[in-house]
Amino acid sequence: MRPSRIAISGIGVASPFGAGRECYWDHVKQGRSGTRRIDEFDPSQFACQVAAPLPALCVDQAPRLESHPSLDTQAGDDVLRERAEARRYSRASLAAVIAAREAWHDAGLRMGEPDAGVIIGTGGGGIELGEKQYREFFTDGLKRVTPYAIPIAICGMLSSEISIALQLHGISHVLSTGCTSSTDATGYALGLLRAGEAEVLLCGGVDACVTPGMIYGFSRMRVVSTAFNDVPEQASRPFDATRDGFVLGEGAWMYVLEREERARARGAHVYAVIEGYGSTCDAYHRVQMDPEGIQIVRAMAMALQRAGRAPESIGYVNFHGTSTQLNDAIEIRCVRTVFDGHADRLCGSSTKSMVGHPQGASGACGIVTTALALDRGFLPPTINVTHLDPACDMDVLPNQGRAIQVEAALCNCLGFGSKNSAVVMGRAQ
Structure with missing residues (x-):
């Protein structure tokens, strides 16, 4: 017997x-690729010089909201007006x-809105502001620390x-579990809604980590792309034989x-x-x-089992697909284990080929992309696949999306930290 289904009834994006x-x-x-040469700071001293950062944003780019009758309209307007200055926000917030x-x-x-709350995921929060403030503290002393x-x-x-921007008085929580943060936030929200502990929740993920410290740190770890600095739009290439690391991305995907x-x-x-949602840890x-x-397989199987779905009912996989050599091959192998013979009839793609790796917002990005794909009957591509790695031998929708309606998908x-999470989604009937 399938548990109650939780609807995605609104979507917002800053990418x-x-x-x-x-x-x-x-x-x-x-x-289309969102990767470009970094110009927010001079990247020439780093091995990796490309990323997929957020452009300059303004609060006025979002629609204004009506006020619930229980909320004084003037008070609501004052909250928005007071906080409309970008300097009061980190890039992530x-x-x-x-x-x-x-x-x-x-x-x-x-x-x-009454009985409403917020549960989101992030990896670094407002890390860019913290990094900037530490830099200014050590170079300029106390003069410029806000x-x-x-x-x-x-x-x-x-x-x-x-919560302040929407004037919501329900739960207001942030999960930070690394790259699985927003998937885990969604699983947390799923449980609360099914238990009747909340009526409606704003969920999703955000990260804005393109900073000198993060680019340098990931470059030192040798996990980011360094071979495509002259052609940034080609740097993120999941499942391609020439992939050489991920591209750091930024964005907010909310639902x-x-x-x-x-x-x-x-x-x-x-x-x-x-x-359905499943989460495990390799402890590796x-x-x-x-x-x-083994635990990657178990997380996906757990999500399917909790959704009450057989593997054969899944028509699309939104892969984690980071564009790193080992991870892409391991993920494909695990998906093949879960889906067995059905894997040859299954298609999937990595959104990171277009928006880079947005860290703790990765799961939310995949969930939003999959929700739109299910709603609109179109599966987006994995771009920059020029030579498919034999170790990634699945239909990864190379370079072109496909107009096809599937009934269910897995993200x-x-x-x-060895964390694994998966979400099973179904098409609205």
């Missing part, structure tokens, strides 16, 4: 392509608020910024979750439904996957 859900979908559908407001508006919800440094930079503030019957009763558009290594992939997410 390397700019603000807006439709802007994001148009670029991903067409297979600004992107999160813009995407959250778009998702809330898309779902037909209002500022001050009193906002701590409350803006910490991870836990991200959900608070969204409204509520029980399907509630969403339909109020006439909301249901993009897709979330049916700080940064490397267990080559055997896979793998992270540092």
Whole structure:
């Protein structure tokens, strides 16, 4: 017996392509790359000089919201007006608020909605502000350190910024479990909604980690691409034989979750439904996957079992697909283990080929992309596949998307610290 399905009834995005859900979908559908040479700082001293960062954003790029009758309209307007200055936000919190407001508006919800809360995932929070402030502290002394440094930079503030912007008084939590953060936030939200502990939740993930310290650190780890500095748009190439590391990405992918019957009763558009979630830990290594992939397989199988679905019912996999040599091959092997003979009839793609690796927002990016794919009957491609690695022998939708309607999909997410998470999604009926 399948558990209750949780509907995605609103979507908002701030991505390397700019603000807006439709802007994001148009670029991903067409297979365009958001990777470019870094110009936010001088990258010439680093081995990796490319990334997929957020462009400059403004809070006014998100739609304004109506106020719930229980909320004083003037008070709601004052909150938005007071916090509209970009200097009051980290890059991550600004992107999160813009995407959250778009998702809330898309779902037909209002500022001050009762019985509503926020659960999101992030890896670094406002790390760029913290890094900048440390740099200024050690070079300029105390002169340029802002009193906002701590409350803006910490991870836990991200959900608070969204709660304040939407005037929501329910749960306001941030999960930080590395690259699986937003997938895990979604699993957490799934449980609360099914238990009746919340009526509606703003969920998703955000990260904005393109900073000198992060680029240098990942370069030292030798996990980011360094061979395509002269052709940045080709640097992220999951499953390709010439891949040489991931591209660091940024963005916020937010969605409204509520029980399907509630969403339909109020006439909301249901993009897709979330049916099952599974999470495991390899307990193997700080940064490397267990080559055997036993726990990766178990996380996917767990999500399928909890969704009440047979592997044969899945038509699309949104791969974690980072563009690193070992991880891509291990992931494909694990997917083949889970789906057995059905893997030869299964297609999937890596959104990271277009938006880079947005760290703790990876799962949310995959969930949003899959929800739009299920809703619109189009599966986006994996770009930059010129020579498919024989170790990645599946239909990864190379270079061109495909107009096809599938009934269910699996989103896979793998992270540092041996963490694995998976979500099973179904098409709205």
